[in-house]
Amino acid sequence: MSCDEIRDLLVLYAYGELTFDQEESVDAHLAVCEACKLEQAALAELHAAADDQAVAPSLELLSACRQELRAQVAVMAKVSTSEPFWRRWFSGGTWVAKPAMTMGLLAAGFFGARLVPVTNVAAPVARNVRFIEPASDGQVRIVYDEVSQKEIAGRVDDRMVREMLLSATRSPNDPGLRVDSVEYLKTRCEREEVRKAFVRALVSDPNEGVRLKALEALKPYAGEMEVRSALTKVLLADQSATVRTQSIDLLVNTRRNESELAGVLQDMMRREENSYIRQRGRTVLQAMNASLETF
Amino acid sequence: MLKQSISTAAVASPTVMDEASLIRAAQQGDQDAFATLVHSYDQNVLRIAMNLLRSPEEAKDVYQEAFLRVYRNLDSFRFDCSFPTWLYRIVTNICLDHLRKRKVRREECAVAESAGGEYNLLEAVEEHRADNNPQRKLLTGELRTRIDRALSDLTPRERMVFELRHFQGLRLRAIGESLGTTEEAAKNCLFRATQKMRAALGDYA
Numbered sequence: 499m500s501c502d503e504i505r506d507l508l509v510l511y512a513y514g515e516l517t518f519d520q521e522e523s524v525d526a527h528l529a530v531c532e533a534c535k536l537e538q539a540a541l542a543e544l545h546a547a548a549d550d551q552a553v554a555p556s557l558e559l560l561s562a563c564r565q566e567l568r569a570q571v572a573v574m575a576k577v578s579t580s581e582p583f584w585r586r587w588f589s590g591g592t593w594v595a596k597p598a599m600t601m602g603l604l605a606a607g608f609f610g611a612r613l614v615p616v617t618n619v620a621a622p623v624a625r626n627v628r629f630i631e632p633a634s635d636g637q638v639r640i641v642y643d644e645v646s647q648k649e650i651a652g653r654v655d656d657r658m659v660r661e662m663l664l665s666a667t668r669s670p671n672d673p674g675l676r677v678d679s680v681e682y683l684k685t686r687c688e689r690e691e692v693r694k695a696f697v698r699a700l701v702s703d704p705n706e707g708v709r710l711k712a713l714e715a716l717k718p719y720a721g722e723m724e725v726r727s728a729l730t731k732v733l734l735a736d737q738s739a740t741v742r743t744q745s746i747d748l749l750v751n752t753r754r755n756e757s758e759l760a761g762v763l764q765d766m767m768r769r770e771e772n773s774y775i776r777q778r779g780r781t782v783l784q785a786m787n788a789s790l791e792t793f
Numbered sequence: 794m795l796k797q798s799i800s801t802a803a804v805a806s807p808t809v810m811d812e813a814s815l816i817r818a819a820q821q822g823d824q825d826a827f828a829t830l831v832h833s834y835d836q837n838v839l840r841i842a843m844n845l846l847r848s849p850e851e852a853k854d855v856y857q858e859a860f861l862r863v864y865r866n867l868d869s870f871r872f873d874c875s876f877p878t879w880l881y882r883i884v885t886n887i888c889l890d891h892l893r894k895r896k897v898r899r900e901e902c903a904v905a906e907s908a909g910g911e912y913n914l915l916e917a918v919e920e921h922r923a924d925n926n927p928q929r930k931l932l933t934g935e936l937r938t939r940i941d942r943a944l945s946d947l948t949p950r951e952r953m954v955f956e957l958r959h960f961q962g963l964r965l966r967a968i969g970e971s972l973g974t975t976e977e978a979a980k981n982c983l984f985r986a987t988q989k990m991r992a993a994l995g996d997y998a
Binding site: 550 | 824840842847848854864936940944958987991
C-alpha cells in the first residue's frame with residue numbers, strides 16, 4: 499500500500515475499526531515508514547487535544563434533570579390513569595360494538611377464573627438464572643434469583659431510612675444517588691456511622707462530585723482526628739485539584755497542632771503541581787517559620 | 794425524591810436486573826422500573842448532549858425531551874433493536890435538531906457579529922480535566938480556539954459521529970444504526986470529521 503492509502507486508514511486504525519487484514523497492512527507499513535509514523539503521532543495529538551475539550555455535566559445538573567423528569571412523568575402517568583379504565587375501554591368502540599365488548603369482558607372473566615391455575619403467581623420483577631438442568635418428563639428445571647422492588651418512606655432519623663441512605667452512599671453504579679444520599683444525611687453528621695460513611699466517600703469515592711459533597715458535609719468536624727487524617731490523605735493523593743484545594747483550606751483554617759500540619763504541608767510541597775495549592779502551603783509554612791520542604 | 798432514591802437503592806443493579814424485564818415492567822406502567830432504566834443511561838445521554846451543545850440549559854432540554862419521548866413511546870418498543878440503540882436514535886435526532894437550529898441561528902447572526910467578538914462556548918463550561926502542567930496549559934489554550942472552531946465547522950452529522958465514536962466509544966455499526974444509516978456512511982463521516990479537524994489544527998497536531 500502507498501503512504502496515501504495508509505494515511506486514509508489511520509483514522510479508523512486509531513479507533514480499531516479496520517479489518518484484520520487492513521490492520522496488518524498498517525502495522526507493517528508503520529514499522530518501516532517514518533513519515534506515516536509522524537502522521538499517526540499527529541493524529542494521537544489531535545485526539546488528546548479533543549479529549550482536553552471534553553466537558554462533564556455536573557452531578558447537580560444530573561440531579562436536577564432527574565427531578566424534573568420524575569415530576570413530568572408523574573404528571574403524565576396521572577393524566578393517563580385519571581379516567582376510569584372502563585371508560586377508556588369503551589370510548590374507542592362504536593355504539594353497536596359496546597354490548598359485544600361487554601359480553602366479551604364477562605366471558606373472559608368467567609372462563610379466565612376457571613382456566614388460570616391458582617399457583618400462577620405474578621412474574622418476579624427480575625430474574626437472574628443460575629443454572630438450567632433437565633428434569634423428569636422432558637421438563638426443564640431452572641434455578642434463579644428473584645429480585646423485587648420495595649419502598650419505604652420516612653424521616654432521616656428513622657433507623658431503617660438512615661441505614662438505606664448509608665447503603666446508598668456506596669451504590670456502585672450511580673454517583674447521582676450517592677450525592678443525593680450524602681445530601682440527605684449531612685444534617686445527621688453528628689452520628690458516628692454517618693461521619694464514617696462520609697470519610698470513606700471522601701477518601702475513596704471514584705467521583706469528584708461525591709467527594710466534594712462529603713468534604714463539605716464534614717467541614718464542621720474538621721477538628722476531629724479521623725476527619726483530619728482523611729483530609730491529609732486527600733491533600734496528598736486526590737487527583738482533583740478542587741478537592742485538594744478545599745482540603746488544604748480546611749486543614750489550615752482548623753489547625754490545632756502546628757507541627758503536625760507543617761509536616762503534612764512539607765510533604766505536600768514535594769509532590770504538588772497546582773500553583774494555588776503550592777502558594778497556600780508556602781504562605782502557611784512561612785508563617786510558621788517552617789522550611790518549605792523536608793530533605 | 795427521598796422515596797425515589799431509596800427505592801432505587803433497593804433495586805438490584807442494572808447488571809443483575811434483566812433489562813428486558815425492566816422494559817416490560819416499565820411498559821406496564823411501573824414508574825420505578827422506568828426510573829431504573831433511565832438511571833442506567835442518563836449520565837451518558839447528558840454527557841453526549843453537554844459535549845455536543847456545550848450548554849447546560851440545552852443539555853437539560855435534550856435530556857427531558859429524549860426521556861419523555863422514550864416514556865411516551867415505550868409501548869411501541871418491540872425489541873427489534875437493543876434498547877440503547879433505540880434510545881441513542883432518539884437522542885441523536887434531538888441533538889441534531891438543536892445543532893441544526895444553532896447553525897441556522899449562527900449563520901443569521903454571522904453578518905452582525907465581528908470576527909473576534911464571537912462568544913466562546915468552551916470558556917463557559919467547566920473543563921473535564923484539571924490540568925496542572927503550565928506548558929500543557931499554554932498549549933491547550935492555543936489549541937482551544939482552533940479545536941472550538943474546527944468542531945463548530947463540522948456538519949451536525951460529522952459532529953455527532955465524532956462525538957459518539959471518540960467520546961462515547963460506540964462502534965461505527967451502532968452509530969450507523971442510531972443515525973438510521975449504514976456503517977459505511979458513519980465511517981465516511983468520521984473520516985471527514987477527523988480530516989477537517991486535522992487540517993484546522995495545522996502545525997499544532
